[in-house]
Amino acid sequence: MNETLTIRTTINGRKRTIDVAVNHTLLDVLRDDIDLTGTKECCVVGECGACTVIVDGRPMNSCLMLAVEIDGKEVTTVEGLELDGELSALQAAFLDESAAQCGFCIPGQLMSATALLAENPDPSVEEVQEGLAGNLCRCAGYEQITKAVLAAAKGVPR
Amino acid sequence: MSAQSVGSSPRRGGGYGRVTGHQEYLADIKLPDMLHVKLVTLDVARARINSIDVSEAESLPGVAFVMTAADLPDPMPRFGPQFQDRPVIADGETKYHGEPVAAVAAETKDAAEEGARRVKVDYEKLEGGIFNVTDALAPDAVLVQDPSLRGDSPFAQTNVIDEKRFGWGDIEAQESDLVVEDNFQFPMVTHFAIEPHGFMAAPTGDGIEIWSTIQHPYLLQKIMAKMLQLPLSKVRVHAPDPGGGFGGKQIPKFEPLVAFMALRAGRPVRLVLTLDETFQQVRRSSAEIRIRAGFTSEGALTFMDVETNFLVGAYVDIADRVVSKSSYAAAGPYRIPAVKIIGRTIVSHTTPSTAFRGFGIPQIGWARESLIDEAALQLGMDRLEIRLLNLARYKEAFIPMEEADGDWEQTVRTAAKRIGWGDPLPPNRGRGIAVGLKSGPTTGLSYSTVRLLYDGSAMVYAGTSDMGQGARTIFAQIASDELGVPVEQISVVMGDTAVVPYDQQTSASRSSVLMGTAVQRACFDIQGKVRAMAAELYGVDEAAIKIDSGNLLLPDRDVAIVDAMQQALAPLGGEVIGNGEMRKQKDPNHPLGGTAAFFEFNCTASEVEVDMETGHVTLVKHVTVGDVGRSLNPQQVTAQDDGAAIQGLGHTLMEHYIFDDEGRIRNIGAIDYRILTSMDLPLEMHSESIENADGPGPYGIKGVSEGSLLVTAPAVAAAVREATGVLIRDLPLTPQRVWEALQEAKDGS
Numbered sequence A: 001m002n003e004t005l006t007i008r009t010t011i012n013g014r015k016r017t018i019d020v021a022v023n024h025t026l027l028d029v030l031r032d033d034i035d036l037t038g039t040k041e042c043c044v045v046g047e048c049g050a051c052t053v054i055v056d057g058r059p060m061n062s063c064l065m066l067a068v069e070i071d072g073k074e075v076t077t078v079e080g081l082e083l084d085g086e087l088s089a090l091q092a093a094f095l096d097e098s099a100a101q102c103g104f105c106i107p108g109q110l111m112s113a114t115a116l117l118a119e120n121p122d123p124s125v126e127e128v129q130e131g132l133a134g135n136l137c138r139c140a141g142y143e144q145i146t147k148a149v150l151a152a153a154k155g156v157p158r
Numbered sequence B: 001m002s003a004q005s006v007g008s009s010p011r012r013g014g015g016y017g018r019v020t021g022h023q024e025y026l027a028d029i030k031l032p033d034m035l036h037v038k039l040v041t042l043d044v045a046r047a048r049i050n051s052i053d054v055s056e057a058e059s060l061p062g063v064a065f066v067m068t069a070a071d072l073p074d075p076m077p078r079f080g081p082q083f084q085d086r087p088v089i090a091d092g093e094t095k096y097h098g099e100p101v102a103a104v105a106a107e108t109k110d111a112a113e114e115g116a117r118r119v120k121v122d123y124e125k126l127e128g129g130i131f132n133v134t135d136a137l138a139p140d141a142v143l144v145q146d147p148s149l150r151g152d153s154p155f156a157q158t159n160v161i162d163e164k165r166f167g168w169g170d171i172e173a174q175e176s177d178l179v180v181e182d183n184f185q186f187p188m189v190t191h192f193a194i195e196p197h198g199f200m201a202a203p204t205g206d207g208i209e210i211w212s213t214i215q216h217p218y219l220l221q222k223i224m225a226k227m228l229q230l231p232l233s234k235v236r237v238h239a240p241d242p243g244g245g246f247g248g249k250q251i252p253k254f255e256p257l258v259a260f261m262a263l264r265a266g267r268p269v270r271l272v273l274t275l276d277e278t279f280q281q282v283r284r285s286s287a288e289i290r291i292r293a294g295f296t297s298e299g300a301l302t303f304m305d306v307e308t309n310f311l312v313g314a315y316v317d318i319a320d321r322v323v324s325k326s327s328y329a330a331a332g333p334y335r336i337p338a339v340k341i342i343g344r345t346i347v348s349h350t351t352p353s354t355a356f357r358g359f360g361i362p363q364i365g366w367a368r369e370s371l372i373d374e375a376a377l378q379l380g381m382d383r384l385e386i387r388l389l390n391l392a393r394y395k396e397a398f399i400p401m402e403e404a405d406g407d408w409e410q411t412v413r414t415a416a417k418r419i420g421w422g423d424p425l426p427p428n429r430g431r432g433i434a435v436g437l438k439s440g441p442t443t444g445l446s447y448s449t450v451r452l453l454y455d456g457s458a459m460v461y462a463g464t465s466d467m468g469q470g471a472r473t474i475f476a477q478i479a480s481d482e483l484g485v486p487v488e489q490i491s492v493v494m495g496d497t498a499v500v501p502y503d504q505q506t507s508a509s510r511s512s513v514l515m516g517t518a519v520q521r522a523c524f525d526i527q528g529k530v531r532a533m534a535a536e537l538y539g540v541d542e543a544a545i546k547i548d549s550g551n552l553l554l555p556d557r558d559v560a561i562v563d564a565m566q567q568a569l570a571p572l573g574g575e576v577i578g579n580g581e582m583r584k585q586k587d588p589n590h591p592l593g594g595t596a597a598f599f600e601f602n603c604t605a606s607e608v609e610v611d612m613e614t615g616h617v618t619l620v621k622h623v624t625v626g627d628v629g630r631s632l633n634p635q636q637v638t639a640q641d642d643g644a645a646i647q648g649l650g651h652t653l654m655e656h657y658i659f660d661d662e663g664r665i666r667n668i669g670a671i672d673y674r675i676l677t678s679m680d681l682p683l684e685m686h687s688e689s690i691e692n693a694d695g696p697g698p699y700g701i702k703g704v705s706e707g708s709l710l711v712t713a714p715a716v717a718a719a720v721r722e723a724t725g726v727l728i729r730d731l732p733l734t735p736q737r738v739w740e741a742l743q744e745a746k747d748g749s
């Protein structure tokens, strides 16, 4: 049987105490143990960005982090972006720009964009492209995603 | 409420789930008490399996059982959309790198993985593996497929599955002032949908339920019913919206395997592939193309002679159809007196190829458009002019039984203008232009049911798979305009064969045209029923009531369909149900079994700058223009076109499988196989639509989604050629390949 450890963490604002297998990634635990399946699994080697979550303010590939590493830390996933039942400015902009096609990469794109705007509220096109370079999308031309991030930065009303 | 929705861009149906993480993709669904499956594969392409020892794996805690060929019916059940050649699991021999030989079912993913590591396969690598066309066609070549599976095919004793011959006129009888000939190659590339493929099955006592990332749930239902000898009504397929398909998810792969495992376990089982595993299961067919064409001194085409060898992989899947459909249109949208076309479907010990956006056209278009540029160069003609000169005009018959269904010249001129064709170029810059043509669906059958509910909202049932193209939104827009119901109050139900009526398939950019028509007809059915109800209610003659976009036009006033329905159904409430059907019949006289419902016609133009020191190609500007008939949802059309263009730039600039001598793919996965990121985009990109409302679908639409990658490669390569003077005949145009070509040219001069 896998060895487990008990960790205390805050996920999407909710304090949790969870037993996690020491060999499981944060992605495994989010998706399989606590049913937060919004975070997506694709390459599991840190190249596609589908699994991006925010840990203590920084965008991280949850497929590369062991779950035990979030002990004492704060994690935000795509499910935590809506505030009081309202879409975040980024989520709304993604809808308005039709940035989500199949949608599978979108949670990751949104988390990277959220972290980017927190750091740099008024990015240039190049800064957005650079900030999201780790998030692959196979459906879109990236243009709608970039546009959506810029629109959200300009303060599309909530 | 008038016709406002069509032609506008409301928020995407299913968009909310996609931006909140609530959208349920296959891997997000958990079935109670399910087992997890892990495949066992060998690190070799072609091997004889001597024996498989599962005892150690099965003794691990958590492992339920291991499935091998020995546990399946004898003879091994085989399946496929064209030929019954794919076994449920490798039987005696593996035929490609990554073909599963066993599958472990366990209580947890960890246990399944551990079990897979403990399965002991005694195998022997076999020599003579076929990894390229030359080896496949050698007289003493090993046969990839057992001739006994090939029926009475005249090619049964070869690696050729079939040879397609099309054409017209006599190419030898044509007089030409110039004849050009060349050979081109197109590599193997993979779909790389961000969602890896997944499959689940659960026994239901008298039948089975299957979940799959599949694009064609009804094809899967048919295949499973036949294999398990069940009535269709006892095979329920759930097809959650795929996370990208691009053709790679059209055809069943491991659904039969999980079904047999679920039946054996008496419990649900689930297999979700890793991205790396997906790389080994789906790809685009590679191709070697020899092409020859004649021209008059004025540049008019006199003949074309195209011979394409497609290397399709170990099992045929839908590849033989890829070969016939793309070969039939090989000569492109041109007026040519004589054409000879040969296309061969050739099997090999490589990943089975399948449908992939463009369906064979990017391979052939790469050769044809490059050759036309060569002719222009030798004739001293402009590359745009030579195309305009030969382009079939509106309604002109240019292929037997097919005519040009759009003003293609307008498309080409628009692209040329956008790219600044003819404007002076700075050093190391070049431009290219190319035209692509792809046949839409040749047959089709789609049913839809629409329910107008008592409160004035509506439900649309459509068996299309929305894998990102936005079919939900399109169908809601059509229903909205026909019934006068706001788009936001329409739910579109898909992906469950027990609930949604039959649809042939989601492919060939068909859904807006074919299913769209079925949805529209279901709405007409409702309109007719409400009109009859209104006639009685208001005491007027039914024939005196006209219908216009959501309203009944009575002799003395207009009434919204929804209002009339509510008045007529009061006080009990209820609903009005409409059914619609769209059938595109077979045409036995057509070589493809049916005419094209429409053509996707596209012109791509590109401007590049080449770094002469490194061979690096920078896309300065990239333009694609498509003849879409009408843009039903402009935002989604642009999104499809942009996405297709970027995918095309992938196979043009960076994507390809790299093999070792033993047929193993050496660049599996996201680290070693690169696709474009947001940092690799053209500095400027435009996707435009020509709209003359001359398509066969509702409101004059044609299909879209594939056009913008049909001729990306020849447009970009032509630009590279103008910038550098070097002609490259193989893809992708990596810096290394361009640099080597530059060196060769230097050494040669």
Ligand code: FES
Residues within 6 Å of the ligand: A040, A041, A042, A043, A044, A045, A046, A047, A048, A049, A050, A051, A052, A061, A062, A063, A064
């Ligand atoms: S799944 Fe984590 S980066 Fe791809």
Ligand code: FES
Residues within 6 Å of the ligand: A099, A100, A101, A102, A103, A104, A105, A106, A136, A137, A138, A139, A140, B194, B243, B244, B468
């Ligand atoms: S929307 Fe499909 S992968 Fe990005």
